[in-house]
Amino acid sequence: MALPYELLIGLRYTRAKRRNHFISFISLISMLGIGLGVAALIVVLSVMNGFQKELRTRILGVASHIQITGISGELENWPAIAAQAKGHPAVREVAPYVQSQGMFSVDGQVKGVLVRGIVPDMEDRVADFRKTIQSGSLDALQPGGFGVVLGADLARSLRVFTGDRVTLIAPQGTVTPAGVVPRLKTFTVVGIFEVGMYEYDSGLALIHLDDAQRLYQMDDRVSGVRLKVDDLFQAPRIARELAGHINADAYLSDWTKSHANFFRAVQIEKNMMFIILSLIVAVAAFNLVSTLVMAVTDKQADIAILRTLGARPRSIMAVFVVQGALVGCIGLGLGIAGGVALALNIDVVVPFIERITGVHFLAKDVYYISDLPSDLQWGDVWGVTAIAFVLSLLATLYPSWRASRVNPAEALRYE
Incomplete structure (x- = not known):
């Protein structure tokens, strides 16, 4: 043509x-x-x-797709709540956690941190901390062992390495006749992780869930339950659906709200x-x-x-x-x-x-x-x-x- x-x-x-x-x-x-x-x-x-x-x-390597947290900051009977959440077909894994503020002190160096109590085996299912470990091991967090895994920048600022000891000061004090005495506990650094985000590497410390419950006097309560879903982009919809099935006074938030900014x-x-x-x-x-x-x-x-x-x-x-x-x-x-x-x-x-x-x-x-x-x-x-x-x-x-x-x-x- x-x-x-x-x-x-x-x-x-x-x-x-x-x-x-x-x-x-x-x-x-x-x-x-x-x-x-x-x-x-x-x-x-x-x-x-x-x-x-x-x-x-x-962010999702450290945070979670969906979080169920108690209204008062504490969640009772978390295994039942976790089982209810796991009943949703889109929820793959669940893991409890305790989260609170703390302060590490080493040789005059003081650093405020976010302390998170976890169960290593369960945490592996909802987060990728194990892939970020630079030294030590996440499995070294044993109940009653009072071990701690620090962010790389946090460990650098405290000038500590794996095997060193640090003192954790909890905001909850113990009432004595002399007044309120801060709760102090010595922890051993059993690992150092590096996520690659300065916010977490410089301000997050991981301890075992049992140790966190003892330190913060929570008995068998936890701060909340973290969920991992099949499709992270469907997390808002799944959170709305779970809100009608969870029989507890709790907040449900997904990753799009937690880190919306x-x-x-x-x-x-x-x-x-x-x-x-x-x-x-x-x-x-x-x-x-x-x-x-x-x-x-x-x-x-x-x-x-x-x-x-x-x-x-x-x-x-x-x-x-x-x-x-x-x-x-x-x-x-x-x-x-x-x-x-x-x-x-x-x-x-x-x-x-x-x-x-x-x-x-x-x-x-x-x-x-x-x-x-x-x-x-x-x-x-x-x-x-x-x-x-x-x-x-x-x-x-x-x-x-x-x-x-x-x-x-x-x-x-x-x-």
Whole structure:
């Protein structure tokens, strides 16, 4: 099938050598501008997706999908509540915990921490602490052994290692005739973990559930029960369903509520970066306007000849739309290729730049995540592609309309 002559002429104008090389230069700049804008948008969206995924993974490695906590801070008869929760078909595992504030003291060094009492075997089913152990073992937490597993930054600030002793001061005091005396207990460091999030690595300590119950005088009560579900994105719905089946005065909260600020902030940043970088793509796309206006001026004699041969104004307009769209598509293709390649290899590129410059972009004590993650989602790529293509087409309309309005007599007067 023969191609329309508008398409053939538009392709010829794009690849032909022009008398005015400045037009070719402007076309190249427009093409590269679109490519850089598209590549930047793909990379930034991939990095924001990576941050969201990494943040969710690390938080849920320490937190839980759903938590059932007592209204008064204590939950009685937790085995029955755990059994009721386990009866839901979407709940995979349950684990009790005791959580309270405390203060560690070592050789004059004092550090406030969040103390969590766990049962190691049950905790493995709802969290990934075992994968983060740097030294020692989680199994060393034995009832009555008063062992403690510290976050890496917490251990560093206290200047302790596995096998050292630390003193834990509980906020609950013991009433004596002399007044309220703080409860003190010496613990042995049996392990050190590193989640990769400064909040947990610097402020969380794990002890055995029985030891926590003794220290905080909770008898056989716990602070709550942690649940792991089949699909973490269905946690809000499952929590609502469990609320009608749990026979206890308790709160149910899922991970989207417990850490809503983190994920909301990341989503807002992603949306704002998308808008800002879309404007960059728009600026690059509208560079095509100046390119095509100059091309129309350069081709006025050709346009006049085509008009005298019977070409309609809409055919002349189609010629320059094809030319502009082709420039935009080439830039778009380069941008997609470069953006996808960089997004897939950002874990190699960024460390290379850091080694050359000697600058660490994400300091661990400032940011929750110290590495630059990337999660390329093809839905974002196709969305960026569609936006850039539409902007490129819009940029061709005005110059093409001007070309269709060229008067053949005026254009050929001085030829």
